Amino acid sequence: xxxxxxxxxxxxxxxxKLKQDNKTVVLCHGVFDLVHPGHIIHFEQAKTMGDxxxxxxxxEKYVRKGPGRPYFSDELxxxxxxxxECIDYVMLSEEYTVNDIVQVxxxxxxxKGEEYRNAKDDITGKIAEExxxxxxxxxxxxxxxxxxxxxxxxxxTAMSGLPEDVRNYxxxxxxxxxMEDIKNYAxxxxxxxxxxxxxVIIDKYTYCNVQGMMSKDMGYSARLSNTEEYxxxxxxxxxxxxxxxxxxxxxxxxxxxxxxxxxxxxxYADKINLRLVYSKKVPTIIKQRYLTRNEKRDEYRKIxxxxxxxxxxxxxxxxxxxxIEKLNEMIDEYDAVFLCDFGHGLxxxxxxxxxxxxxxxLILNCQTNSSNxxxxxxxxxxxxxxxxxxxxxxxxxxxxxxxxxxxKLKELRRHLNGNGWLTRGARGAWQIDDEEIEKCPAFTxxxxxxxxxxxxxFSLAGIFAAAGAPMEIGTFMGNIGGALxxxxxxxxxxxxxxxxxxxxxxxxxx
Numbered sequence: 109x110x111x112x113x114x115x116x117x118x119x120x121x122x123x124x125k126l127k128q129d130n131k132t133v134v135l136c137h138g139v140f141d142l143v144h145p146g147h148i149i150h151f152e153q154a155k156t157m158g159d160x161x162x163x164x165x166x167x168e169k170y171v172r173k174g175p176g177r178p179y180f181s182d183e184l185x186x187x188x189x190x191x192x193e194c195i196d197y198v199m200l201s202e203e204y205t206v207n208d209i210v211q212v213x214x215x216x217x218x219x220k221g222e223e224y225r226n227a228k229d230d231i232t233g234k235i236a237e238e239x240x241x242x243x244x245x246x247x248x249x250x251x252x253x254x255x256x257x258x259x260x261x262x263x264x265t266a267m268s269g270l271p272e273d274v275r276n277y278x279x280x281x282x283x284x285x286x287m288e289d290i291k292n293y294a295x296x297x298x299x300x301x302x303x304x305x306x307x308v309i310i311d312k313y314t315y316c317n318v319q320g321m322m323s324k325d326m327g328y329s330a331r332l333s334n335t336e337e338y339x340x341x342x343x344x345x346x347x348x349x350x351x352x353x354x355x356x357x358x359x360x361x362x363x364x365x366x367x368x369x370x371x372x373x374x375x376y377a378d379k380i381n382l383r384l385v386y387s388k389k390v391p392t393i394i395k396q397r398y399l400t401r402n403e404k405r406d407e408y409r410k411i412x413x414x415x416x417x418x419x420x421x422x423x424x425x426x427x428x429x430x431x432i433e434k435l436n437e438m439i440d441e442y443d444a445v446f447l448c449d450f451g452h453g454l455x456x457x458x459x460x461x462x463x464x465x466x467x468x469x470l471i472l473n474c475q476t477n478s479s480n481x482x483x484x485x486x487x488x489x490x491x492x493x494x495x496x497x498x499x500x501x502x503x504x505x506x507x508x509x510x511x512x513x514x515x516k517l518k519e520l521r522r523h524l525n526g527n528g529w530l531t532r533g534a535r536g537a538w539q540i541d542d543e544e545i546e547k548c549p550a551f552t553x554x555x556x557x558x559x560x561x562x563x564x565x566f567s568l569a570g571i572f573a574a575a576g577a578p579m580e581i582g583t584f585m586g587n588i589g590g591a592l593x594x595x596x597x598x599x600x601x602x603x604x605x606x607x608x609x610x611x612x613x614x615x616x617x618x
Contacts, residue, residue, distance in 0.1 A: 111190040132158030135215035153252040154219040164209040174611035175552035297575040306342030306448025312396040347602035348567035357381040363391035421453025444574035451484030471570035495528035541579040551591040564593030
């Protein structure tokens, strides 16, 4: 048996023998994307603490350093480590945490680097939990000493792990803001009481394999693979926000479908305060998309889409009255209101008036899509403390071939009397702060599905703005949200705070 082993092999063939021989087992764990002198010193010191050194590596599926990381594959990272004389066994961890490895190895000593000695410096907040688990299995935690190097920094700089425009942007950003600043504003966000208003949308994804064109028609012929459903729309925004603050309320109207109602409460009642009104006339919005997967790259292409949105949106008077009553009762309680106007009938003039008049801090997104194009323009609002809009929405608000996007963005800021962001897809985002525009590149060009990217940008940029962060930090975190959101299919998962902060730390490490 070689040095590279599975968890099963360790548990069945190695662990008991080591215990019988009274060997002291030491465990180190990490991503180890690029082995450098700091790692060598770390491993050598760890080996002096016991007889057998086991090193576990986080599988690429669970690495939370942002899109495109790890730089090296699981196989290569395992081989790098196995080549080191002081290491006895190397294995793969297939969780976000080290829990699976600790439970299998049951180390006598779990070794972390000097940078983890102070628990408050750990972005994940997991070091205390790791120590508790190790001690539960009879071990203890120790820390190595020595100069701290960084695989991330080496990859970002020496190996072009980041595009040149991102490196240049980050060099400038680092002069203004630090990781400590970002963590402080994230902590402030955690104390906010947040209200999300907007349509609940079911994103139904049907995956298929395109066989070609129909022989007698103009459409695709495809073989069905499988179908998945995710809660999107305002639910996706509330989910993102719930990882930053535990006090998130969603106010919306949905149809009277029992399976959807039960599904929402089963999945989200422990994370989001659901304040829902039910319509017997109007069903919950379902947007069904048919997709095919690129076999060479983990990307998806949409080939067709249908929805059940009524041609003339509108709820029963009694249903809308209940919704307005709840809104009037609740809105004054909240520090920030995220208004997600998807243009499907929930947000009418009465709702707009209440929110614009009474929201303490209004974060606005007024979306244009195929079902409302030209009918849901952001300039119907006269107030927003902060806003997001994409290029299409900006051009519909100010339909001029002559004026530049810069001119239109300044005009929108003056109209809403609030700062905001223009999202530009693969070209990043622009922030407008008073009359000044700053441009931020996209943090990844690796994309699985762009459906949830805009909502993720809106959520992260908005929550940091509501926490009092300067526009630069809102831009930075919004772009992180967009990058992470573009690598989630549909709204299958939320952009979690810990993943956003880990990606922020990666980008700042240049």
